[in-house]
Amino acid sequence: MSTFTRGFTGRRRERDDRLPPGQTKVDDWPVLSAGPSPRIDTAKWEFTIRTESDTVHRWNWDEIHALGVEDITTDIHCVTHWSKLGMDWRGVSLDRLFENVDTSYDYVMARSYGGYTTNVPLDELLDGQSWIAFEADGEPLGIEHGGPARLLVPKLYFWKSAKWIRGLQMMPDDQPGFWEQAGYHLHGDPWKEERYW
Numbered sequence: 001m002s003t004f005t006r007g008f009t010g011r012r013r014e015r016d017d018r019l020p021p022g023q024t025k026v027d028d029w030p031v032l033s034a035g036p037s038p039r040i041d042t043a044k045w046e047f048t049i050r051t052e053s054d055t056v057h058r059w060n061w062d063e064i065h066a067l068g069v070e071d072i073t074t075d076i077h078c079v080t081h082w083s084k085l086g087m088d089w090r091g092v093s094l095d096r097l098f099e100n101v102d103t104s105y106d107y108v109m110a111r112s113y114g115g116y117t118t119n120v121p122l123d124e125l126l127d128g129q130s131w132i133a134f135e136a137d138g139e140p141l142g143i144e145h146g147g148p149a150r151l152l153v154p155k156l157y158f159w160k161s162a163k164w165i166r167g168l169q170m171m172p173d174d175q176p177g178f179w180e181q182a183g184y185h186l187h188g189d190p191w192k193e194e195r196y197w
């Protein structure tokens with residue numbers, strides 16, 4: 001009888017080691033937006049980086065693409081416990097955007113069209129760790145997923161990947177963004193389960 005019982009309760013599928021603690025794999029792609037999706041025409045779209053000297057670096061749609069679009073395969077992890085594994089993305093590395101940016105500030109506030117904000121340390125955006133993404137899984141980003149362009153910071157929980165990205169503002173210290181002010185963790189590493197604080 002005990003072996004029979006074990007057949008039902010003891011059999012567990014092997015856990016995918018790409019899944020951080022407390023996460024479950026999904027095959028669909030849930031939409032999580034705090035408000036309505038802003039509609040931004042790529043002809044009017046621009047991306048800016050603002051530094052302490054009030055210098056504003058600006059790229060329009062064509063200029064940012066001209067920096068070089070890369071293919072990225074990565075997993076994403078939402079704080080609400082779903083993960084989507086092995087997604088294919090296309091975007092421009094933040095390394096390219098920061099090439100001629102002179103700053104001594106260590107923190108970034110990402111700002112979106114529509115008003116969303118989220119904070120990230122600069123050293124976690126550079127060295128191939130983040131992108132301005134335009135495509136996912138072979139399609140231009142749908143408006144509900146942040147199209148025409150979103151920040152992609154796959155090593156942190158997905159709320160850090162600001163949809164409808166408009167620019168980055170350099171900050172001297174770590175200030176909370178939209179969800180961080182509401183109790184989400186300032187940093188948000190899924191491998192350390194930095195969900196709330």
Ligand SMILES: Nc1nc2c(c(=O)[nH]1)N[C@H]1C(S)=C(S)[C@@H](COP(=O)(O)O)O[C@H]1N2
Pocket residue numbers: 029030031032033034035078079112114116144145146158159160161162163164
């Ligand atoms: N501008 C903006 N970016 C955002 C959000 C948002 O509400 N507005 N939600 C965040 C959260 S909590 C998550 S989990 C992901 C969801 O992205 P998705 O809808 O493409 O899955 O976007 C993040 N980026």
Ligand SMILES: [Mo]
Pocket residue numbers: 032078079080158159
């Ligand atoms: Mo989220």
